Amino acid sequence: MKVLTIIGSPRKKGNSYQAAKKLEEHLKHKGDYQFEYLFLKNFNLQDCKGCFNCISRGIEYCPIKDDLYIIQKKIEEADGLVLASPVYVMHISALLKTFIDRQAYLCHRPEFNGKKSMVLCTTAGLGIKETLKYMESVLESWGFEVTAKCGIVTAPWPPKTGVTNKNKAKLQKSADKFDKRMKKRNKKASIRFKNYMSFRIFQNVSENVKEYMPADYQFYKDKKYYYPAHINVITRITTEIILRLVFFLMRDLGPAEKK
Numbered sequence: 001m002k003v004l005t006i007i008g009s010p011r012k013k014g015n016s017y018q019a020a021k022k023l024e025e026h027l028k029h030k031g032d033y034q035f036e037y038l039f040l041k042n043f044n045l046q047d048c049k050g051c052f053n054c055i056s057r058g059i060e061y062c063p064i065k066d067d068l069y070i071i072q073k074k075i076e077e078a079d080g081l082v083l084a085s086p087v088y089v090m091h092i093s094a095l096l097k098t099f100i101d102r103q104a105y106l107c108h109r110p111e112f113n114g115k116k117s118m119v120l121c122t123t124a125g126l127g128i129k130e131t132l133k134y135m136e137s138v139l140e141s142w143g144f145e146v147t148a149k150c151g152i153v154t155a156p157w158p159p160k161t162g163v164t165n166k167n168k169a170k171l172q173k174s175a176d177k178f179d180k181r182m183k184k185r186n187k188k189a190s191i192r193f194k195n196y197m198s199f200r201i202f203q204n205v206s207e208n209v210k211e212y213m214p215a216d217y218q219f220y221k222d223k224k225y226y227y228p229a230h231i232n233v234i235t236r237i238t239t240e241i242i243l244r245l246v247f248f249l250m251r252d253l254g255p256a257e258k259k
C-alpha cells in the first residue's frame, strides 16, 4: 500500500517530518506499506492569483503553470495520504495554505472520492484542535475519508516523559485507525448525511448559477452523488426537507434578477 506523506513545514527534517517517520514505523509493523515523502518547500508552488477561474471555469484555466500538477498526480497514484503541518500561529503553515488555495476548485468538485487519509500536526503546545479540524475539513471537501487526526506536542525544549509517552500513544492510536481503514480501502464508507447534504447543496446552487459557474454545473448535472453509491431513502427525504429550509434562509445570496 502506497502512502504519500505531504510535509507542509519549511523545515525539511523538522518535527512534522519526525512525527510522520514515527507514524511510518508504527504502520510498517502492521502491513506492507511503502512511504513517500513530499516536501512542499521543494516544489515551485506559486500563490493563487485570485482570478477564480479554477472554481468557475475549471483548473485548466488557471493562469499559473507550476508544480501543482506534479503533486496532484502523486496524490492520485497513492493509496493513502498523510497530510502534515506545523502549527503556525494557531493554524497550518503558509506553505500548506498556498497548496490548498491553489486547489480551491476541489472543494466544489472533489476528485479524491473515498481515498483514505489522516492529518497530523506538531506544535509547541497550542492550536492542535483548530489546525487539525481545518485540515480535516479541507481533505473531506476534496473527497477524502479522514481516518485519524493526530496532534503532537514538540516544544523547543527537552520533553518530560509524560509528553513523550502521550505523543507515542497518539501516534500509535492514529496508525491503528489509519491502518484499519487502509485495509478496507476498496470498500467505500457508507454515505454520511452531511456529505450527501453538501452534494445536494452544491448541485442545486450550480443549477441556479450555471452561467456564472459553468464548471460546477457540468460537474453536478445528472449526478446522483459524487460516485455511484446507494443513498438510503431516509437520508434522501430528510435532505430534501432540510434543503428547502436552507435555500429559504439563503434566498438573498443568489444572483440578482436581470433587468
Ligand SMILES: Cc1cc2nc3c(=O)[nH]c(=O)nc-3n(C[C@H](O)[C@H](O)[C@H](O)COP(=O)(O)O)c2cc1C
Binding pocket: 009, 010, 011, 013, 014, 015, 016, 017, 085, 086, 087, 088, 089, 090, 091, 122, 123, 124, 125, 126, 127, 154, 155, 156
Ligand atoms: C512561525 C511559527 C509560528 C508558530 N506558532 C505556534 C503556535 O501558534 N502555537 C504553538 O503551540 N506553536 C507554534 N509554533 C511552534 C511549532 O508549531 C512547532 O515547533 C512545530 O513542531 C514545528 O514543526 P516543524 O519542525 O515541522 O516545522 C510556531 C513556530 C513557528 C516557527
